[in-house]
Each structure stands twice: as structure tokens, then as C-alpha cells.
Amino acid sequence: MKSKKINKFREFAGNNGMILVLIVLMGFMSLLSDKFLSTSNLVNLAIQNCTVAVVAMGISFVLISGGIDLSLGSIVGMVAILTCGLTEYNGWQEWQSILFSLILALGVGALNGWIITRFKIEPVVVTLGTWYIVQGLVQNYILSRVPTAPPFTSFLGSESVFGIPVIVIVTVLLILAAHLILKRTVLGQWAYAMGSNPAAARLSGVPVNKARIIFFMLSAFYGFACALLMTGRIHAVDASAGSGLVFLAPAAAVVGGTSLFGGRGRALNAVIGALIMGVIANGLNLTRVSFFWQQVAVGAAILIAVTIDALQRRRD
Amino acid sequence: MNQSKNGKISSFFRRAAQLRILFLVFVLFIALSILSPTFRKLEFILENVLRPASIIGILSLGMTFILASKGLDLSVGSIAALSSSVGVMAFYKYDYPIWLGIVIGVLIGILFGLFNAFFITKLRVAPFIVTIATLSIGRGLTLVLSGNLFTYGLPDSFRDIGRGSFFSIPTPFLITLLLYGVSYYLFNHTRLGKYACAIGSNETAARVAGIQVDRYKTFYYIFIGFLSALAGLIFSARANMVAITTGMGYELDAIASVILGGTSMAGGGGSITGSFLGAIMLMLLDNGLQLLGINTFLQKTIVGMIIIIGLAYAAWQDEQARKSARKKMTEKVLSNQ
Numbered sequence: 001m002k003s004k005k006i007n008k009f010r011e012f013a014g015n016n017g018m019i020l021v022l023i024v025l026m027g028f029m030s031l032l033s034d035k036f037l038s039t040s041n042l043v044n045l046a047i048q049n050c051t052v053a054v055v056a057m058g059i060s061f062v063l064i065s066g067g068i069d070l071s072l073g074s075i076v077g078m079v080a081i082l083t084c085g086l087t088e089y090n091g092w093q094e095w096q097s098i099l100f101s102l103i104l105a106l107g108v109g110a111l112n113g114w115i116i117t118r119f120k121i122e123p124v125v126v127t128l129g130t131w132y133i134v135q136g137l138v139q140n141y142i143l144s145r146v147p148t149a150p151p152f153t154s155f156l157g158s159e160s161v162f163g164i165p166v167i168v169i170v171t172v173l174l175i176l177a178a179h180l181i182l183k184r185t186v187l188g189q190w191a192y193a194m195g196s197n198p199a200a201a202r203l204s205g206v207p208v209n210k211a212r213i214i215f216f217m218l219s220a221f222y223g224f225a226c227a228l229l230m231t232g233r234i235h236a237v238d239a240s241a242g243s244g245l246v247f248l249a250p251a252a253a254v255v256g257g258t259s260l261f262g263g264r265g266r267a268l269n270a271v272i273g274a275l276i277m278g279v280i281a282n283g284l285n286l287t288r289v290s291f292f293w294q295q296v297a298v299g300a301a302i303l304i305a306v307t308i309d310a311l312q313r314r315r316d
Numbered sequence: 317m318n319q320s321k322n323g324k325i326s327s328f329f330r331r332a333a334q335l336r337i338l339f340l341v342f343v344l345f346i347a348l349s350i351l352s353p354t355f356r357k358l359e360f361i362l363e364n365v366l367r368p369a370s371i372i373g374i375l376s377l378g379m380t381f382i383l384a385s386k387g388l389d390l391s392v393g394s395i396a397a398l399s400s401s402v403g404v405m406a407f408y409k410y411d412y413p414i415w416l417g418i419v420i421g422v423l424i425g426i427l428f429g430l431f432n433a434f435f436i437t438k439l440r441v442a443p444f445i446v447t448i449a450t451l452s453i454g455r456g457l458t459l460v461l462s463g464n465l466f467t468y469g470l471p472d473s474f475r476d477i478g479r480g481s482f483f484s485i486p487t488p489f490l491i492t493l494l495l496y497g498v499s500y501y502l503f504n505h506t507r508l509g510k511y512a513c514a515i516g517s518n519e520t521a522a523r524v525a526g527i528q529v530d531r532y533k534t535f536y537y538i539f540i541g542f543l544s545a546l547a548g549l550i551f552s553a554r555a556n557m558v559a560i561t562t563g564m565g566y567e568l569d570a571i572a573s574v575i576l577g578g579t580s581m582a583g584g585g586g587s588i589t590g591s592f593l594g595a596i597m598l599m600l601l602d603n604g605l606q607l608l609g610i611n612t613f614l615q616k617t618i619v620g621m622i623i624i625i626g627l628a629y630a631a632w633q634d635e636q637a638r639k640s641a642r643k644k645m646t647e648k649v650l651s652n653q
Binding site for chain 1: 388390435439440441442444445446448449450451452453454455456457459460568571572575580611613614615616617618619620621623624627628631632
């Protein structure tokens with residue numbers, strides 16, 4: 001009886017270890033700075049980490065189904081730059097440039113999936129290739145110009161409805177949608193099946209190739225959403241838009257507890273991972289630790305998180 | 317009988333991948349020298365192609381071992397930055413002898429390699445995520461140590477490593493050639509290379525067969541850490557400065573040149589010569605675009621396309637070969653009946 005309880009606790013800790021890490025981390029930060037738990041700072045924290053949570057969510061689809069997407073950062077950059085650039089310099093309507101970049105983003109995602117499944121090339125290489133292609137083209141378009149965000153995008157990123165920031169509402173809806181897709185639809189079941197054992201999934205009738213293309217398109221869609229929120233929040237973009245997310249997105253997902261080897265992960269993990277990274281940066285910021293050390297701390301946090309994960313897996 | 321035939325086919329394809337890169341480099345070179353008379357000068361090739369290609373060339377050698385063993389190292393650029401800035405700081409700011417600064421820089425590279433290897437082999441964390449973390453840590457430490465300042469005006473004897481020449485051959489390229497020789501020997505004539513391929517194609521099998529997988533992996537990561545430090549130091553010597561941006565994006569250029577050279581990311585095989593040629597090709601491409609007045613941003617796009625189209629074409633060829641082999645086999649069986 002007692003051992004059953006302990007086992008249950010272990011199971012809970014195993015599934016939610018990163019939530020505990022987040023809570024401990026927040027406790028630690030509130031000791032370092034009394035401003036940390038103030039309402040304004042917590043709201044700030046939520047707003048700042050929406051974009052990372054969304055993009056980490058997007059890559060989670062790919063990770064759970066046993067792939068990796070390096071091109072996601074460049075998709076974010078592309079959408080951000082085209083949405084602002086086409087509207088400001090080429091005389092497009094805002095909805096036209098948003099629609100155009102959505103189609104392009106989904107196209108890049110589909111292309112990733114198609115090349116990977118048709119030619120059976122490693123996802124890392126294919127998405128490295130599309131990353132280069134997209135980034136080169138987009139940078140060649142924008143050069144050193146810095147366009148500002150058009151009205152609707154700005155509304156998404158920096159306005160509030162009934163006192164709640166729109167960016168937070170959109171993020172919550174996106175995460176909820178992802179949760180439902182993963183847990184309640186056949187698509188989600190395919191993702192876990194493919195990620196844990198692709199051969200078995202194929203044999204049991206999962207349309208593996210089609211599903212992989214869909215997951216890359218979903219990932220690209222979340223990248224698209226992240227780009228709109230990001231540009232709306234910071235009001236302007238330059239050629240480097242999205243480049244910081246290339247590695248941050250998978251890192252956040254993995255820190256949150258999603259496995260890099262496929263088959264394991266939840267929508268919540270992306271949020272927790274993004275918050276863990278965000279809390280470290282925010283807390284260090286409040287205590288006036290230089291930005292440089294923050295980078296070291298984020299790296300160390302990734303290492304600690306994955307080490308905990310590795311030790312846990314070994315015990316199982 | 318059939319097995320030897322299959323072996324022949326696969327070895328042909330491996331060689332074909334190497335020939336492909338040689339062919340590409342050759343075509344690119346011919347095209348550029350037709351387009352521009354400056355490309356016909358040996359001096360231009362030495363100074364504008366081979367000298368700058370040395371840095372990615374050095375990194376691609378180590379990356380070949382890593383990718384062949386199905387690993388990944390994304391931290392090479394920030395290791396290059398950290399070890400070069402600490403190494404230069406040692407003699408620039410603290411007046412140690414220059415050779416000691418170089419030794420310190422190289423030791424830092426080795427230490428970071430060991431650090432990566434520890435997490436990858438002992439804790440079994442995916443190399444992708446470990447090296448993202450060390451990328452961040454290395455870059456952060458570089459910023460902390462250099463205090464966001466550029467350091468210009470390094471001593472001449474140090475700069476000669478980057479800008480000097482022996483009999484008009486650039487010193488960095490000579491160093492790269494030497495390292496190429498060493499890597500070629502290690503990869504093709506010692507256990508280090510053979511076991512990298514064995515680990516890359518099937519790690520469990522390699523372990524069962526008694527290969528000390530962890531020990532070999534550790535060596536590969538230390539080796540690339542060592543090479544990253546050298547690449548960083550050569551960059552500083554050539555650019556006459558230590559900058560916080562040193563080495564940004566090196567990891568991807570190194571991986572791109574290794575893939576262009578015919579090493580598969582799926583592990584199990586690789587070619588040191590191919591990687592070396594891949595690095596030279598990237599630099600030729602860079603020069604060519606500048607020459608044609610095309611924005612260098614597009615260089616990335618072209619490299620991306622070459623990687624994807626090249627690999628897709630190779631995969632398609634492989635598929636056709638397998639199909640025709642199967643067809644022949646069926647015909648043979650049918651005719652025997």
C-alpha cells in the first residue's frame with residue numbers, strides 16, 4: 001500500500017519533474033529579488049515568453065513524431081520580415097502580406113516533410129538546407145531595412161482586451177489547440193506512435209509519410225503565429241529576426257520534458273520549458289546580472305534539465 | 317557472389333559522392349576563371365580562396381569524425397571564440413609568452429570537448445542538446461571575459477600565423493594541409509576512423525562487438541574541440557582582433573562542407589577529403605558571388621539548395637540502382653527456373 005503511494009509519487013515526479021524545477025526556480029528568484037513576484041513582473045514574464053512557448057509548441061509536434069526542425073527559426077524570420085516588409089515597402093494590404101507569408105510558411109513546412117519522406121534523408125540535413133535557403137532569400141529581400149509592424153500585427157502583440165494582453169490569449173488558445181490535437185485526435189496518436197516506433201506505426205496502418213508532412217506544416221503554422229506575435233510585441237523587425245529561435249525552440253521543448261528521440265512530450269512541456277528559460281533570464285535581469293552571464297545560465301539550465309531527465313530515464 | 321556485388325555497388329556510390337564534390341569544385345573553378353580574369357591568377361586563389369577556406373576546412377575535418385559516428389557538435393563556433401579570446405588575452409593583457417597563450421587556448425578547446433563528451437557518453441544526453449547548451453555557455457563566457465570589447469592590434473609574431481606565407485603558400489593553409497594529413501591517416505588507417513563508422517552505423521552492435529564506444533566518442537569530441545580552438549586562434553591572427561562575433565555560424569558551415577563532401581548525417585561513413593573539398597567549395601562560391609556582384613546572402617540559399625538537391629539526387633540514384641538490381645535478380649531467378 002505504502003509502496004504504491006511512493007510509486008505514484010514517483011510517477012508524478014517523473015512526468016512533472018520540470019514543473020517542480022520551475023517552482024523551485026521561481027522560489028529561488030523571489031528570494032534573490034523582492035520584485036520578482038510583483039504582479040507587473042509576472043505579467044511581464046508571461047508576455048515575454050509567449051513567443052518562445054508558441055514556437056516550442058510547434059517544434060514539439062515534430063519532436064514527438066521523431067523528427068527535428070532546424071528551419072523553424074528561419075520560417076519565423078521569413079513571416080516576420082515579409083508581413084512587415086511587403087506592407088511597408090511594396091504597397092500590399094496587411095491581410096495580403098499575412099496570407100502570403102502563411103502560405104509560404106506552410107509551403108516550407110510541406111516541402112520539408114515531402115523531401116524527408118520522398119527521399120528518406122535525415123530531417124536534420126533537410127531542415128538545415130531549407131533554413132539556409134529561406135534565410136538567404138529573406139535576408140536578400142530585406143537587406144538592412146527595418147520595417148515596422150502593421151496595425152493588426154501590433155494589435156496581436158501589444159494590445160489588451162478586458163485587461164488581458166491579446167498575446168497571452170492567443171498563446172493560451174494555441175497551446176490548448178495543440179493539447180487537443182495531441183491528446184484527442186488520431187493525429188496525436190499517430191505522432192506518439194511514429195515517434196516511439198516508426199516501423200511498428202507503419203505496420204499498424206499509420207500513414208507515416210502523410211503524417212510527417214502534416215506535422216512539419218503544423219510546426220510551420222506555429223512558427224507563423226509566433227512571428228506575428230513577436231513582431232507585434234517588438235514593433236519592428238530586421239534581417240536577424242527569428243535567428244535566436246533556431247536552437248532556443250528545441251531547447252525550450254526539451255527542457256520542458258519533451259524527448260528529442262520522439263514518442264514523449266506534451267503541450268504543457270513547451271510552456272514549462274519556455275517559462276524555465278524565461279524565469280532564469282528575468283530573475284537575473286532583476287538582480288542586475290549582466291546579459292552575458294544570463295547566456296551562460298541558460299546553457300547551464302539546459303544541461304541541468306537534460307541531466308535530470310537522463311538520470312530519471314536510467315532509473316526507470 | 318551477390319554480396320560482393322552489393323558491396324561493389326555501395327562502395328561505388330561512396331566514391332561517387334567524393335567524385336561529385338571534386339567535380340563540383342572543378343566546374344565552379346572553371347566557370348569562375350572564364351567569368352573573371354582575376355581567377356586565373358594563382359596568387360588570387362591562394363589568398364582569397366585557400367587562406368580563408370582554412371578555418372572552415374580545419375573544423376570540417378573534426379566534424380567528419382563526429383558525423384560519421386552519428387554525433388553532432390554545434391558548439392564549435394563558440395569554442396573557437398572562447399579559446400581564441402582567452403588565448404589572446406593571456407599574452408595581450410597579462411603578458412604571458414605567445415606560445416603559452418596558444419597552449420592555453422588549445423587547452424580550453426580540449427576541455428570543452430571533454431565537457432561535451434562527458435554529457436554525451438556518461439549521461440547519454442543527445443549531442444544536439446548538449447552542444448546547444450555548450451554553445452550558449454561558451455558564447456556567454458566569451459562575452460563576460462572580453463567585456464564586450466574588441467581587441468585590436470595583436471603582436472606581429474602572433475599575426476604571422478594568420479597572415480604569413482611559406483614560399484607564397486599561406487601559413488593557415490599549410491596548417492590545414494598538415495591537419496588534413498593527420499586526419500586522413502587517422503580516419504582511413506587507424507581504428508579511430510573505422511570505429512567511428514562502426515559506431516555511426518550501429519552503436520549497439522559496435523558495443524556488443526567490444527568496441528569501447530564511450531572512449532572513442534570522447535576522443536572525437538576532444539579532437540574537434542582542439543581543432544575549434546586552432547581555428548579560432550588562426551581567425552584572430554588573420555583578422556588581427558578578438559571579437560565577440562568570432563565563430564558565429566561556423567558550426568553550420570562546417571556541417572555543410574562535410575555534407576557537401578559526401579559524409580552522411582545518418583552516420584556510418586565519411587570522407588575526410590570530401591569535407592576538405594567541401595570547405596574549399598564554400599569559399600569558391602563566396603568569391604564567385606562577390607565577383608558576380610550578387611548579394612552574399614544568396615550564398616546561403618545556394619548552399620542550402622546544393623545540399624538538398626545533391627542529397628535528393630544521390631538518394632534517387634541509389635533507389636534506381638536498387639530497383640534495377642532487384643529486377644536483374646528476379647530475371648535471373650526466373651531464367652534459372
